[in-house]
Amino acid sequence: MNHAIVIGASMAGLLSAAALHAKFARVTVLDRDAMPDDDEHRKGVGQSRHAHALLARGHEAVERLLPGITAELVAQGAITSDVQRNARHIHCGQRHARVESGMTGLLASRPMLEGQVRRRITALPGVRLLPDSVAAGLLVERDRVTGVRLAGGEPIPADLVVDASGRGSRTPFWLDELGIVPPAEEHVMLDVRYGTREFRRRPGDLDGDLIVVVAPTPDKPRGGVALAMEGDRWIVTLVGYGQAPGRSLAGFAEFAADLPALDLHRLISTAQPIGEPQVYRNPAGIRRRYERMTRFPDGLLVTGDAVCAFNPRYGQGMTVAALEALELLKTDLRPLPFFKRVAKVVDGPWQITVDDDVRLLHAASTLSLKKRLLNAYLERFHAAAAHDQELALRFQRVANLYAPPLSLITPGSLVRVLRNGSPRATSVPDPESVPREASERSTRST
Numbered sequence: 001m002n003h004a005i006v007i008g009a010s011m012a013g014l015l016s017a018a019a020l021h022a023k024f025a026r027v028t029v030l031d032r033d034a035m036p037d038d039d040e041h042r043k044g045v046g047q048s049r050h051a052h053a054l055l056a057r058g059h060e061a062v063e064r065l066l067p068g069i070t071a072e073l074v075a076q077g078a079i080t081s082d083v084q085r086n087a088r089h090i091h092c093g094q095r096h097a098r099v100e101s102g103m104t105g106l107l108a109s110r111p112m113l114e115g116q117v118r119r120r121i122t123a124l125p126g127v128r129l130l131p132d133s134v135a136a137g138l139l140v141e142r143d144r145v146t147g148v149r150l151a152g153g154e155p156i157p158a159d160l161v162v163d164a165s166g167r168g169s170r171t172p173f174w175l176d177e178l179g180i181v182p183p184a185e186e187h188v189m190l191d192v193r194y195g196t197r198e199f200r201r202r203p204g205d206l207d208g209d210l211i212v213v214v215a216p217t218p219d220k221p222r223g224g225v226a227l228a229m230e231g232d233r234w235i236v237t238l239v240g241y242g243q244a245p246g247r248s249l250a251g252f253a254e255f256a257a258d259l260p261a262l263d264l265h266r267l268i269s270t271a272q273p274i275g276e277p278q279v280y281r282n283p284a285g286i287r288r289r290y291e292r293m294t295r296f297p298d299g300l301l302v303t304g305d306a307v308c309a310f311n312p313r314y315g316q317g318m319t320v321a322a323l324e325a326l327e328l329l330k331t332d333l334r335p336l337p338f339f340k341r342v343a344k345v346v347d348g349p350w351q352i353t354v355d356d357d358v359r360l361l362h363a364a365s366t367l368s369l370k371k372r373l374l375n376a377y378l379e380r381f382h383a384a385a386a387h388d389q390e391l392a393l394r395f396q397r398v399a400n401l402y403a404p405p406l407s408l409i410t411p412g413s414l415v416r417v418l419r420n421g422s423p424r425a426t427s428v429p430d431p432e433s434v435p436r437e438a439s440e441r442s443t444r445s446t
């Protein structure tokens with residue numbers, strides 16, 4: 001094969017190009033944005049100003065697509081970290097036991113990560129990046145996509161077109177124009193509001209921990225994350241369902257004071273703020289069911305947020321995009337087999353976000369008995385994970401997309417949950433009120 005076009009030069013598009021490069025003599029990546037020379041924010045990726053991390057599975061996939069990129073990023077200040085050992089995970093108000101997980105996530109600002117991926121892609125022979133180029137339509141011959149038409153009218157022929165243009169993808173409209181029924185869409189209405197601020201990071205902050213995740217609960221539908229990143233900075237994103245963190249520093253700290261744990265509030269109250277506050281609003285999670293279509297033109301694939309845009313609170317989007325890019329390395333690039341493989345990648349993370357969002361957004365009395373039982377089980381699971389390192393580890397394997405959500409409900413997990421999830425069991429204390437060694441000893445005792 002000769003020429004592939006990728007629409008969108010964000011993470012899904014760039015990683016797709018890394019995979020297609022192995023199969024096509026030429027790969028053209030189009031983006032409507034001008035591409036910055038340095039690692040800067042750009043208009044098409046507004047989310048880059050908010051906390052971004054690569055889950056361990058995504059980190060592994062990106063390294064497989066672009067060998068050596070971790071070392072290059074670390075040389076520029078990015079941080080690799082065990083996702084559990086150097087982290088505070090607080091779910092259902094329970095502080096998970098600490099354990100060496102063997103899973104390594106990557107912490108870097110989104111512009112730095114995307115910038116380095118872009119430099120690697122554009123250095124590949126046969127790959128070219130076309131900035132300031134809007135894909136306005138498809139070229140089609142007898143039910144086969146044969147290229148892209150740019151906004152100025154210029155046609156670019158290709159053997160394969162991959163749409164990686166994000167949640168606003170035009171493919172459903174283009175299919176409609178061709179007389180093909182667009183994919184069914186599933187929406188989870190969210191109204192999640194984000195506020196982000198950066199802070200100066202000092203060596204003793206958070207006892208040397210690098211990651212804090214405080215998940216919202218039905219009683220307190222507010223949460224947040226703090227991630228260490230290059231330049232001795234923290235990026236702190238606070239999240240509210242139907243409620244936004246204040247824009248002023250005092251309002252931001254006040255919001256953090258009412259989370260299910262106070263770790264982020266303490267950090268915000270003591271660290272020096274840098275730069276301006278940023279806000280973002282996410283009305284819905286969207287999944288487009290391409291794998292269920294019966295008619296779809298050859299020569300066209302869709303990937304990344306254009307297939308499924310998750311609630312970003314779970315940090316899954318770039319990892320899913322990387323796993324989908326690995327699917328482009330396989331021999332069969334016919335659309336429907338590709339979409340079926342993509343659906344398998346998306347199923348687990350989509351289930352995680354939908355189940356958790358439903359739990360947070362709907363009163364328990366409105367849920368089915370099955371959902372109520374599941375939620376009650378998960379509360380016990382997190383209470384048990386505060387004492388049981390193995391359960392904390394199993395949760396991280398799911399959160400990092402190595403294991404399906406159902407792996408939390410195996411008979412083995414059930415026994416451990418019943419044994420350790422009793423409301424009478426004592427949670428692991430807040431590390432800032434207990435020296436680290438004592439806190440770790442107490443988690444190992446079970």
Ligand SMILES: Cc1cc2nc3c(=O)[nH]c(=O)nc-3n(C[C@H](O)[C@H](O)[C@H](O)COP(=O)(O)OP(=O)(O)OC[C@H]3O[C@@H](n4cnc5c(N)ncnc54)[C@H](O)[C@@H]3O)c2cc1C
Binds near residue numbers: 010032051
């Ligand atoms: C607040 C927030 C926080 C997040 N945090 C995380 C995190 O911690 N970890 C994680 O893994 N993921 C996170 N995500 C998700 C992550 O940002 C996306 O999943 C990731 O960027 C992959 O998206 P994408 O490349 O498919 O689309 P996008 O990033 O949306 O990029 C689409 C690209 O297509 C271009 N484009 C669009 N239309 C056209 C067109 N017609 N012609 C040419 N170009 C076009 C745009 O300019 C853009 O460059 C977060 C998202 C949000 C909103």
